[in-house]
Amino acid sequence: MGICDIFINEIKLKQTEKFKYLGTIISNDGKTNREISARTAQASINFQKMKTILTNRHISIETRKRALQCYIEPVLMYGCEAWTISKQTQNKLEETEMWFLRRMLGPQRKQMREF
Template sequence: MVVSRKQIAPECNIFIGGTKLKQREQFKYLGTLISSDGRNKVEISSRIAQAKRSFQKMKVVLTNQCISIQTRQRALQCYIEPILMYGCEAWTISKQTQKNLEATEMWFIRRMLRTPWVAKKSNEKVLKEAHTKRSLLNKIRKRQATFFGHVMRKGKMEHIVTTGMMEGKRSRGRQREKMLDGLTKWLNAGRVTQALTAAMDRDVWKDMVANATKQGT
């Protein structure tokens, strides 16, 4: 695989024992789909689909009105959300991806309440009936921040990959948003450099993550 921003990826010829390896646009590594464009769109879409399939398998329990909504929400958090959030520590969440994740969260809640779309109830009203608030994106950001803090303080190869700079000129047009950019905004850390500095102090970073999590609920 060649990871590139170009619409047509450069061809890479690798031979082993005289046999040419087939170049792939995506492949699964440790349960995560890696794409040649370097984006997380395919992986996140795959995670959403897997979580919905798992929800359907547990539909008898999760939509059972004889079980309290609080208990069913706990079941959702234990069995469905881990499938959805697997590997989310490395996700770069764009505005469209954020909308998709928020829509998925409401998809779960509406089905647990057995609220049809034709009922034309707003998301706010559905959340009120479920006695809950949006929390999925907040959980993802918290996991990203916790993982990022470990990576920074460990100071190994992951640290170099995250903070390293590449030589050469930047491409024309708007630059892609990085995972660290979104995390810095969520933490209200000001600049990326301030977030990097704060991450080196475990106590300071822990307080920043706790405050951001509280504000995000």
């Protein structure tokens, strides 16, 4: 993509590789990799903050799943309507979701026998 100089009142605007606008990282190359990586990291941080609730076996799985849908998934998927994603990026998002679910469910009996 070519570089284009932008002027406002004869003042040239500084060009950057990326900037944050309304909580979304916008890159000069138009790709969303940085945004998705930042969303994944923030969702993981939020999951860790809520870990005591999300992994508590005394709370029903339906309640924990609802908490995940209400408090973690919106952080992960914020702005996804505008993303252009590759198969690799889609796989990364699915891996993140599976990571959350595995942590919520904990080790299963079948897996425990294998150790």
